[in-house]
Amino acid sequence: PIVDDTNGAVIGAITILLRRDTIFHAIAEVTIGATGHAMLFSSDGVPVICPVLAPEEHTVKPELISALGRLKAGWATVADDSHGSRNALIGFAPVRFGESLAPGSLGGKQWITVVRQDPHETYAPLAELVAKVLLYGLLVLAVLWGTGVVVARRIARPIQLLHDGVREIGSGRLDRRLELKTGDEIEGLADAFNQMATNLQRSFAQIEQRVVDVHRLEEKYRDLIEHSPEMIYQLNRSGRFVHVNKTGLEKLKYTLDEMLSMRLWDLVPRGQEPLVLQYLERLVAQGRSSIETVFLAKDGHPIDVEIHATALIDQERGGLVHSRAFVRDVTERHRLEQQLQEYTTKLEQAVSERTRQLVASQARYKALFDLVADSVFMVDPSGMIVAVNKREEQALGYAEANVVGRSLLEVVLPAYHDALRGWLADIITGQRKVPTQEIMVRHADGLETPAETDLIRVGVADQLLVMVQLRDITDRKQLERQLQTYREELEQKVRERTREIEETKQYLENLLENANDVIYTLDTEQRFTYVNSKIEAWGYRKDDLLGRPYLALLSKRHRGRRLKSTLDIGAKQVYEVEVVTRTGEPRAVMVSVSPLHGVEGAILGVLGIARDMTETKKLEQQIRNSEKLASVGKLAAGVAHEINNPLGGILNCLYNLRKGTLSPSRQEEYRASMEDGVRRVQKIVRQLLDFSQQHEPEFALTDINHVVDRVLVLTTHLFAPNRIVLETVLGHGLPHVMVDRHMIEQVLMNLILNAVQAMKDGGMLTIRTSVVEGVCLIVVRDTGSGIPPAVLPRIFDPFFTTKSEGEGTGLGLSVSLGIVERHGGKILVDSEVGKGTTFTLCLPVSRERSLMERVS
Numbered sequence: 001p002i003v004d005d006t007n008g009a010v011i012g013a014i015t016i017l018l019r020r021d022t023i024f025h026a027i028a029e030v031t032i033g034a035t036g037h038a039m040l041f042s043s044d045g046v047p048v049i050c051p052v053l054a055p056e057e058h059t060v061k062p063e064l065i066s067a068l069g070r071l072k073a074g075w076a077t078v079a080d081d082s083h084g085s086r087n088a089l090i091g092f093a094p095v096r097f098g099e100s101l102a103p104g105s106l107g108g109k110q111w112i113t114v115v116r117q118d119p120h121e122t123y124a125p126l127a128e129l130v131a132k133v134l135l136y137g138l139l140v141l142a143v144l145w146g147t148g149v150v151v152a153r154r155i156a157r158p159i160q161l162l163h164d165g166v167r168e169i170g171s172g173r174l175d176r177r178l179e180l181k182t183g184d185e186i187e188g189l190a191d192a193f194n195q196m197a198t199n200l201q202r203s204f205a206q207i208e209q210r211v212v213d214v215h216r217l218e219e220k221y222r223d224l225i226e227h228s229p230e231m232i233y234q235l236n237r238s239g240r241f242v243h244v245n246k247t248g249l250e251k252l253k254y255t256l257d258e259m260l261s262m263r264l265w266d267l268v269p270r271g272q273e274p275l276v277l278q279y280l281e282r283l284v285a286q287g288r289s290s291i292e293t294v295f296l297a298k299d300g301h302p303i304d305v306e307i308h309a310t311a312l313i314d315q316e317r318g319g320l321v322h323s324r325a326f327v328r329d330v331t332e333r334h335r336l337e338q339q340l341q342e343y344t345t346k347l348e349q350a351v352s353e354r355t356r357q358l359v360a361s362q363a364r365y366k367a368l369f370d371l372v373a374d375s376v377f378m379v380d381p382s383g384m385i386v387a388v389n390k391r392e393e394q395a396l397g398y399a400e401a402n403v404v405g406r407s408l409l410e411v412v413l414p415a416y417h418d419a420l421r422g423w424l425a426d427i428i429t430g431q432r433k434v435p436t437q438e439i440m441v442r443h444a445d446g447l448e449t450p451a452e453t454d455l456i457r458v459g460v461a462d463q464l465l466v467m468v469q470l471r472d473i474t475d476r477k478q479l480e481r482q483l484q485t486y487r488e489e490l491e492q493k494v495r496e497r498t499r500e501i502e503e504t505k506q507y508l509e510n511l512l513e514n515a516n517d518v519i520y521t522l523d524t525e526q527r528f529t530y531v532n533s534k535i536e537a538w539g540y541r542k543d544d545l546l547g548r549p550y551l552a553l554l555s556k557r558h559r560g561r562r563l564k565s566t567l568d569i570g571a572k573q574v575y576e577v578e579v580v581t582r583t584g585e586p587r588a589v590m591v592s593v594s595p596l597h598g599v600e601g602a603i604l605g606v607l608g609i610a611r612d613m614t615e616t617k618k619l620e621q622q623i624r625n626s627e628k629l630a631s632v633g634k635l636a637a638g639v640a641h642e643i644n645n646p647l648g649g650i651l652n653c654l655y656n657l658r659k660g661t662l663s664p665s666r667q668e669e670y671r672a673s674m675e676d677g678v679r680r681v682q683k684i685v686r687q688l689l690d691f692s693q694q695h696e697p698e699f700a701l702t703d704i705n706h707v708v709d710r711v712l713v714l715t716t717h718l719f720a721p722n723r724i725v726l727e728t729v730l731g732h733g734l735p736h737v738m739v740d741r742h743m744i745e746q747v748l749m750n751l752i753l754n755a756v757q758a759m760k761d762g763g764m765l766t767i768r769t770s771v772v773e774g775v776c777l778i779v780v781r782d783t784g785s786g787i788p789p790a791v792l793p794r795i796f797d798p799f800f801t802t803k804s805e806g807e808g809t810g811l812g813l814s815v816s817l818g819i820v821e822r823h824g825g826k827i828l829v830d831s832e833v834g835k836g837t838t839f840t841l842c843l844p845v846s847r848e849r850s851l852m853e854r855v856s
Helices: 020-028 062-068 124-170 185-226 246-252 256-260 273-286 331-371 390-396 414-428 474-513 533-538 561-569 614-659 664-692 704-718 741-758 812-822 847-855
Strands: 010-012 036-042 047-049 074-078 088-094 111-116 231-236 241-244 288-296 302-313 320-329 375-379 385-388 433-442 448-460 463-472 518-523 528-531 573-580 586-597 603-612 700-702 724-730 737-739 763-772 775-782 826-832 836-844
Touching: 020 036, 020 047, 062 074, 062 088, 231 246, 241 246, 241 256, 246 256, 273 288, 273 302, 302 331, 331 390, 375 390, 390 463, 414 433, 414 448, 414 463, 448 474, 518 533, 586 614, 614 664, 700 704, 700 741, 704 724, 704 737, 704 741, 704 763, 704 775, 737 741, 737 836, 741 763, 741 775, 741 812, 741 836, 812 826, 812 836
Parallel strands: 724 763
Antiparallel strands: 036 047, 036 111, 074 088, 088 111, 231 241, 231 320, 288 302, 302 320, 375 385, 375 463, 433 448, 448 463, 518 528, 518 603, 573 586, 586 603, 700 737, 763 775, 775 836, 826 836
8 A cells, every 4th residue: 555654645556567477487496306396376276376286277276275274384294296296295375465455355364385395205214214224124024034044943843734734624724734754643633623624514515405405494484484375374472563574564554574574463454453462362372373354554445354373382481472464365265255145145136137128028029129219120041031011011122921021122222232242241240340331222112222231140049040121211311312413513612712811811921022111920929920021121041041030130128028028928019120231230129919810819929020211210310300309499598698697707806816906815705706607607518419319229327407407507507587486395315317418418407498598587497306116207297378179189290389480499398208108108298378387307217117007
């Protein structure tokens, strides 16, 4: 920091920039041996400079960070020195600067120099000394050991051989034999060990064979138990399951671990626990017991079971050691017993019922046979008619007495005789039914009738009959002919309708392609699915845009949020965007987008109509500029008067100063007065220039009260000559509004000038600002003549004016309304003839939110 010596205040700071390459060379020049080098770390363990590894290649462990965090010089042994070396010795010391640094220097951290060396190089001298000491000691020990070995070998060799052999035999090598020829007790002891090894080898072979046999039997019985068709379980003395075979687990749908945590009475329904406990008591008392009960599977399914159990009793203590039971699923048996009982009862009832039915069977059969809706002929395999129903006599006119005994071929036209014989042959050879066929039959009066026939095999006792059903299809044939006629007429109408649709489609395509606006459709991914030829005015080809994203045509400041809201809420929107042509030229475009709905109401995409408003906006800007210049013209005389007043005072002061008769204090007062006058003139001229200049539209957060003050600077001089009293009520703490300051100043200027012109005989002008429910309100109220009701609806029409020729263009309120609506707001008017007029500007505090509310 730079400190003022007079008052000790900080008036500045010196910033020191350290070149990394300079520090790098200074660090790199520090070397220790072959592998030692210096590094630069920050106090939080982040590598800054290292001549060997890049900073990101270091591995910094918490132990190293803790050592560096002490911010003191010293040495430490760390498990990892950040270069991969283990148990390395490092040295470190904080970097000392000549001047005290601000706390935020070097990222708020302190630099620490660290020196490290490969541990192998560091500990090499010590390792060399240790090696020499060990070498000399080993040499002395070797000499002593060699002398002792030579002396003891001859004495201890037989004992050592005996010891080694016995140890090998003890480790399991029973085929090992001791070969000692000492002629003393050691040789006898070796022979005894050899004999013992032989005996053990023979015994172990027999034991191993029996173990194998036992394992085989165990596997055999385990397999029998696990795969037994019956459930088998084992209980301990507390009634808890010790084992359950695979069949039991599958039937009960429990896992083995679940079963081992349960007791026998956990499987039975509620209320049967006492019966199970009594069964267990009988089992302990008698050694075996049986019971029939119900087990509940894991899914609640009941299983009827029959349990036969045997118990292993502790003979000394008299208690139950465990019990093993065979459980047979008797659900099916009980079901069959119950069914058998039901079948017996039903069979007895059926026999009596059948006896009764057989009595009425023949009459009922005959009645049903006669009531069949089709004509039915019962024929034998040769085609001879044996019976007909009443419907046949009504439909074809053949009486049963006259037709029985005659051939069915007499009823069928000759053209179908061969087919009928083939169908009868199919029935005789075993076919159950012949599919429905169409034939022609002859009525008893000789009339030929179309009919459908079905042949069905019927067995009556031991006789084979064929039931031939004939259905008159005369009406159906007639309907089919009518249907064919209707089908041909319908096809003709479809062709005509298709041609009309094609013509309409061509007409609509011509309308779309020749429209003056760009018309397009987008899918839900905001990609073009159609665009008309008007897009070529912007330099794009239709085929190049299909499938491309819509946002590719917009400038970067438009990200498609409005379009996404249309897809989300399904509401039509009209808004302005900026399109970039193929040559990079920005174009102002007014877009109207509407959702496209599918059959079920789902949004499939959007339909957009884009109108190029570039030239229109230029014309609007020219109109605004002309109206602004007209306002400046109205202000010119008053502004000139406002400037002349301070200029006159300045000239008077200069005159008195030149006379040289003023005292020093009086001269100072004159100079101050002259300076105030110049500043007043400067402020008026600057405000007038800023108001009259053209500005590109620029929306920014703006203090509305500040905008009102700027406009009043240019219009205050109009109030006193016209006997107008100004009252300003500006709200405090109002939020800033997203507006174009110059445009809103132009609107306020127009409203104030109109108010002044409306109060020719004087009055009061009130300007009030406030925020109500997210809307900024600017109220301009005058006490002038007011606006007649007949004129009020037209005051915003372009070029409409009630003033005399030369007093106005008729564009002021029209331009003002356009500016306010462009800001997403509106202008409210309340006027009463003879009392005055109130204009209220409504501007949304949040412009985006206001536009969304207007859409919805």
